[in-house]
Amino acid sequence: STLAYSLHALAEILTVEQVEEDLCPIFDSFFRDVDEVKIGILSNLARFLKVLQLSTRRTYLDKLTYLTCVDNQRNWRFRFESANQLYELTSLFSSVDVGDYISPLTFGMAVDKVADVRHAAIKALSGCYSKFNSENAQIQTEVFLDDCHRVFASSQDWKLRQVYINLCESIYKLHVDTPDQYALRFLGRLLSLKEDPVVNVRLSLGTFIYQNLINNEFYIDLSDDWRSQIDECLQILLVDRDRDVRASVGGVYEARGTPLSSEILNDDSDSSIQNNTITLGDEQQNQS
Incomplete structure (x- = not known):
């Protein structure tokens, strides 16, 4: 468990060849381990992958789903850390890879029942948007915008419509x-x-x-x-x-002279997000 938390630090002082030959096999064994060990490598995932050659780094894209998947669904901090790392990963891959792998995972986390996970995912989604913009990735941008409008802005769930506003604010503040x-x-x-x-x-x-x-x-x-x-x-x-x-x-702001309205004023319980399955871009086309 301690090694899982410090593997990235070892990687940063060794040569790329040493890391890929000696540390990658250890790293690979950890992400098939229990959640307590897996969160150790997850919390420094971007720092570890940054050391690798791009060709080696890309082999981990297919494994991201498994790495960010938690055995215990009540362990929301694991999902929160995953969302934080997805933001860091947007700078390490091309817009095509971000669109194919990182953005879909991030959308899944943006509909999480826990507000902290959704907020971390909003930052990661704005990172995806920034990557698409910087590389003029028109196809990825169009898919991203379509998914944002459909998954958030048009949602029946008020908390996801609120996510859309928060995401618009996050993207606005990028000034891209x-x-x-x-x-x-x-x-x-x-x-x-x-x-x-x-x-x-x-x-x-x-x-x-x-x-x-x-x-x-x-x-x-x-x-x-x-x-x-x-x-x-x-x-x-x-x-x-x-x-x-x-x-x-x-x-x-006048004093309230009438009882509180029956509308939701400050509902901090996240019980209204019942089902976090969403359909993104290509999947939608395949299903239609």
């Missing part, structure tokens, strides 16, 4: 798109959530827009049509029936 390109890819779906039936979704939307998308260069550089759509969205949220939503977009 021009304002109009970002708007074209994300803003239409994002603004359509302004009348979502769940208050937490509208609250997340209002907070993101008010704190990031107005009174700045992004807003100034947008085309008139997108600016007017943002303005309309803010006007609707300013008269929202929930005072927290109104406050999120700069409305006056």
Whole structure:
């Protein structure tokens, strides 16, 4: 178990040849081990793979599913660590490999029942998007956007619609798109959530827009049509029936004179995500 946690440190002081000849067999035996040992190599997976030649590193892509698969489903920290490592791995592979292997695994983790796992996966998904953008990988970008819209923005589960807002914020903060390109890819779906039936979704939307998308260069550089759509969205949220939503977009936060609404205000239990099976890009085409 101790060796599993320190294998990456050994790899960083040996030659590539020594690592591939002597350490890779040990590494391979560990990820077929019990969860307690497996999390040792998982927590430093990117650092270990970074040492290897690309050709050797790529042989581990097929094994990622097995490596990030946990025996005990209640062990959410294992899934959390997996999502963190998937983010680190996006810089070690090509956009094609990221699209084929890393992005599908990350989508699976973004629908996890545990909020911390979803948040780590959101960061990893924004890493995938950044990789596709930097290599002008048009096919991978289109598949990614389609999956984002279908799995998150159009979900029946409010927590996944909230994931879409959080992902849009994470991608916005990368500053890898021009304002109009970002708007074209994300803003239409994002603004359509302004009348979502769940208050937490509208609250997340209002907070993101008010704190990031107005009174700045992004807003100034947008085309008139997108600016007017943002303005309309803010006007609707300013008269929202929930005072927290109104406050999120700069409305006056008045004292609550009526009992709490029956809407979900702060549901921290993740019980509503019942089924985390999703269909991504190519699978969808194969099934249709």
